[in-house]
Amino acid sequence: MKKLLALAILLTASYAPAVNYCGGVTHQNTCGRAYNIYPCCPNGGNCTWWAWESVCRNWNAGLVNWGNANTWAGHANVDPNYDLVGPTVGSIATSTLGNYGHVAWVIATDGATVTVTEQNCCVGCGGSVRTIRYNSSKFNSGYVVRHGTQCQCSPGQVQTEACGDCGRRSRTCGASCSWGGWSGCAGADPENGNQVCSNGKHGVCADARRRCEGGNLTCRSLVEPSPERCDTRDNDCDGETDEGNPEVGANELDYAAKRVDSSYPRTLAAGERGTVWVEFRNMGKKTWERGDVWLSTQGMSALSVADSWPAWNIAAGLSVPVAPGEVARFAFEVQAPETPGAQLEEKFKLRSPGETPITCPDSELKVPLLVLNANVDAGQASADGGAKHMALESRGCSTAPGLGGLLLVLAALRRRSSRHA
Numbered sequence: 050m051k052k053l054l055a056l057a058i059l060l061t062a063s064y065a066p067a068v069n070y071c072g073g074v075t076h077q078n079t080c081g082r083a084y085n086i087y088p089c090c091p092n093g094g095n096c097t098w099w100a101w102e103s104v105c106r107n108w109n110a111g112l113v114n115w116g117n118a119n120t121w122a123g124h125a126n127v128d129p130n131y132d133l134v135g136p137t138v139g140s141i142a143t144s145t146l147g148n149y150g151h152v153a154w155v156i157a158t159d160g161a162t163v164t165v166t167e168q169n170c171c172v173g174c175g176g177s178v179r180t181i182r183y184n185s186s187k188f189n190s191g192y193v194v195r196h197g198t199q200c201q202c203s204p205g206q207v208q209t210e211a212c213g214d215c216g217r218r219s220r221t222c223g224a225s226c227s228w229g230g231w232s233g234c235a236g237a238d239p240e241n242g243n244q245v246c247s248n249g250k251h252g253v254c255a256d257a258r259r260r261c262e263g264g265n266l267t268c269r270s271l272v273e274p275s276p277e278r279c280d281t282r283d284n285d286c287d288g289e290t291d292e293g294n295p296e297v298g299a300n301e302l303d304y305a306a307k308r309v310d311s312s313y314p315r316t317l318a319a320g321e322r323g324t325v326w327v328e329f330r331n332m333g334k335k336t337w338e339r340g341d342v343w344l345s346t347q348g349m350s351a352l353s354v355a356d357s358w359p360a361w362n363i364a365a366g367l368s369v370p371v372a373p374g375e376v377a378r379f380a381f382e383v384q385a386p387e388t389p390g391a392q393l394e395e396k397f398k399l400r401s402p403g404e405t406p407i408t409c410p411d412s413e414l415k416v417p418l419l420v421l422n423a424n425v426d427a428g429q430a431s432a433d434g435g436a437k438h439m440a441l442e443s444r445g446c447s448t449a450p451g452l453g454g455l456l457l458v459l460a461a462l463r464r465r466s467s468r469h470a
């Protein structure tokens with residue numbers, strides 16, 4: 050071998066003709082050159098012819114004349130298009146040893162050794178292409194690759210790294226010893242997905258847990274918004290609960306009410322009394338017991354009638370139990386304040402045991418009232434917009450049964466009202 054290497058000479062195109070055949074190999078013009086620019090030695094081979102040919106075939110580039118093999122690394126080192134690196138598949142192995150050096154084409158390497166294809170130019174040796182394995186250190190002047198194509202990694206090697214707030218990603222080295230693309234960034238949810246967090250949303254959407262999504266922490270609602278239902282929850286997450294008179298599902302709530310009819314005066318003279326009644330259907334699961342469900346105002350009402358209402362903020366209660374599906378009727382008096390010209394609106398709302406408002410589907414009666422001068426003939430109509438609404442005269446007309454029955458629960462309601470005072 051040493052003898053062979055010592056005899057390896059590299060003839061340049063300056064003193065020998067370029068040929069398209071050497072070492073039993075015909076030049077393949079895959080690099081825009083009709084001929085290999087290097088000559089072929091008398092023994093029928095030449096390492097530079099084969100190295101140049103290998104570059105033409107593999108890089109589709111025709112190298113300029115870099116002279117004898119022992120000057121190739123020097124040329125590559127000053128050419129920005131090439132890099133000198135360690136043992137690399139698909140590189141030109143270069144050596145300055147011997148009289149003229151040596152070049153070969155690397156087809157495999159394990160780092161310590163390289164397997165190359167080569168030709169040789171020597172007296173009495175074979176010139177045809179051969180595959181041979183050397184210690185990597187044989188090529189003392191390095192391995193030439195195109196700039197930027199140096200092997201990045203070992204095929205099959207896996208690299209992982211952190212990404213985002215909580216994720217990791219990985220990539221695998223491909224057969225061409227360059228990295229494949231990164232995987233998606235992902236990670237486990239904190240506390241196995243049970244970490245409670247605040248997302249600033251309303252209603253059912255406020256129930257949220259910390260998630261690791263795409264490698265980043267986010268506070269995700271467990272429940273998405275849905276159309277509002279009558280269920281004591283803010284389903285559409287707009288900050289209002291059971292708004293818009295939503296329907297109640299069967300057997301959904303203990304207490305729910307739907308207004309079915311009502312009547313009230315639209316005008317009263319100052320200090321005059323009138324009668325109001327309103328009917329609600331029990332839409333809940335529980336029977337409305339006497340003394341448990343009543344019609345109340347938010348605060349002290351300007352329309353209250355001290356000697357008629359069960360309490361200062363309770364206009365009426367029930368005289369008989371009202372089972373689910375049945376209709377309850379609440380009737381009571383109101384008295385206009387002594388302020389002619391005043392325009393009022395009072396809200397009467399059903400309350401369930403525990404003083405909890407019954408919020409839906411429609412458990413409220415609004416009574417707008419215009420206060421007239423006492424000496425004006427106050428003919429009036431009444432309406433609240435409902436198609437079934439009954440018009441009543443404010444004077445001398447009451448369709449409200451059950452006032453007597455109301456008195457029966459007066460004592461109980463008064464006990465309750467004391468808690469409001």
Ligand SMILES: [Ca+2]
Pocket residue numbers: 252277282283284285286287288289290291292
């Ligand atoms: Ca809502």
Ligand SMILES: [Ca+2]
Pocket residue numbers: 277278279280281282283284290291292
């Ligand atoms: Ca709701």
